[in-house]
Amino acid sequence: MSRTPEDLWSNNRSIKNIEQLKADLDSMDMEYNKGLYYHYINTGSAYSFFAKDRKIKIPDEVVRKKAIADSIQNLKMQEEYLSQQDSLMLAESNVGGGPDNVRATAPADPQQGPAEVVVPPPTVAEKDAVAQTDPVDTAPVQPTVSPVQTSVPKEVVNPVPPLNPEEKARLDSIINVPGFQSRAASIGLNTARTLKNNFSTNFLNLDNLDRESRRWEIAWYQKYTQAIACIVMFMIGAPLGAIIKKGGLGVPVLFSIIFFILYYMLTITGDKWAKEGVTGTLFGTWFSVLALLPFGLFFLRQARRDARLFEADFYYGLFVQVRGIFKKGEHKN
Numbered sequence: 001m002s003r004t005p006e007d008l009w010s011n012n013r014s015i016k017n018i019e020q021l022k023a024d025l026d027s028m029d030m031e032y033n034k035g036l037y038y039h040y041i042n043t044g045s046a047y048s049f050f051a052k053d054r055k056i057k058i059p060d061e062v063v064r065k066k067a068i069a070d071s072i073q074n075l076k077m078q079e080e081y082l083s084q085q086d087s088l089m090l091a092e093s094n095v096g097g098g099p100d101n102v103r104a105t106a107p108a109d110p111q112q113g114p115a116e117v118v119v120p121p122p123t124v125a126e127k128d129a130v131a132q133t134d135p136v137d138t139a140p141v142q143p144t145v146s147p148v149q150t151s152v153p154k155e156v157v158n159p160v161p162p163l164n165p166e167e168k169a170r171l172d173s174i175i176n177v178p179g180f181q182s183r184a185a186s187i188g189l190n191t192a193r194t195l196k197n198n199f200s201t202n203f204l205n206l207d208n209l210d211r212e213s214r215r216w217e218i219a220w221y222q223k224y225t226q227a228i229a230c231i232v233m234f235m236i237g238a239p240l241g242a243i244i245k246k247g248g249l250g251v252p253v254l255f256s257i258i259f260f261i262l263y264y265m266l267t268i269t270g271d272k273w274a275k276e277g278v279t280g281t282l283f284g285t286w287f288s289v290l291a292l293l294p295f296g297l298f299f300l301r302q303a304r305r306d307a308r309l310f311e312a313d314f315y316y317g318l319f320v321q322v323r324g325i326f327k328k329g330e331h332k333n
Helices: 018-046 058-095 123-132 165-174 179-243 250-276 281-304 312-332
Strands: 102-109 113-119
Touching: 018 058, 018 179, 165 281, 179 250, 250 281
Parallel strands: none
Antiparallel strands: 102 113
């Protein structure tokens, strides 16, 4: 009966709170946008002939999210660098009370014990010698380069002269060599297959990220839907106990179980729609609650009116009234 370590379940979305789920969703969204951004770039480099004169434009939303993610990453790296520098400075200040006064102990007499020896601070020449030979505690200095404006002369592009008939015939003779067209077709086919495999792999990775993000969104919305579902089931169960006056406890419990099974089936269906992308995650998680809410309001209204909704006499009287209406219509005809 030992307690299970919490580290085994720390990454499970079911036990995380709302703030943790939001942070994980933001990270997944940045990762998905990063993969989409590099997919556009790699696509432009893959189609060399298409991208020679035309550029594949990356959507503005993808570029904006990529810039935000890069800025956040740079801030995190700066914070980590500053924290490391602070820890190093703190460690240096705690060693012997400072770098200039180092106190050491050396055994003077075995009977009297170790004697305290004060090491004098190093001279300027010794500091220079240590700085030249031992570069351990020296921090790297980042040189600042001032921007220099240089004028680059524009290249003069000479137009390519057209080919004469002899040069055209020579090029045609190269293409008409036996086996050239078949080799060119095989090379083009292999290139197309490689591009298709790369695109399929990128699409699979992005689809997996999207599916995982939808699952975390479902876990986020379920924090609210489960609480509202308890209220809706109470709105159904309490009026049923007041309306059903016959049968004791069995009939109300039976109807409550039926509605609970209906709620469970609708919840599984909505979650499946949301995971597969058939509907949005918001509608998929709230589907069961929205479907059962009208039943709860209807039963509340009937219980307030003290309606005989589950009594056989009520339905028999309703049947007699409907039959009388039809008989009056037949006599008039």
